[in-house]
Amino acid sequence: MPVEHVLYNKDIQQYDFDLEKSKELLNGNSYDFTLLTGNSNAEVRIGELIKINLEKVGINVDVQSLDSKSRDGGAIKKR
Numbered sequence: 001m002p003v004e005h006v007l008y009n010k011d012i013q014q015y016d017f018d019l020e021k022s023k024e025l026l027n028g029n030s031y032d033f034t035l036l037t038g039n040s041n042a043e044v045r046i047g048e049l050i051k052i053n054l055e056k057v058g059i060n061v062d063v064q065s066l067d068s069k070s071r072d073g074g075a076i077k078k079r
Helices: 019-026 040-056 068-077
Strands: 033-037 059-066
Touching: 019 068, 033 040, 033 068, 040 059
Parallel strands: 033 059
Antiparallel strands: none
């Protein structure tokens, strides 16, 4: 996240990208989850990029794009 972003927090530890370490930490397990995104092109593209990267280490992602109201309602109901 860029330093100038309103949600940037300098106190959060940064980690280097290490695909092999990620696989090691998962210990051969795989996980499945649903990622709800808004239906804008930008949100769908970000969701697909997250999916591509997580699947490299065995985390399966189902990206579902919804209108914002449905997305937010779905996230709240499943907590």
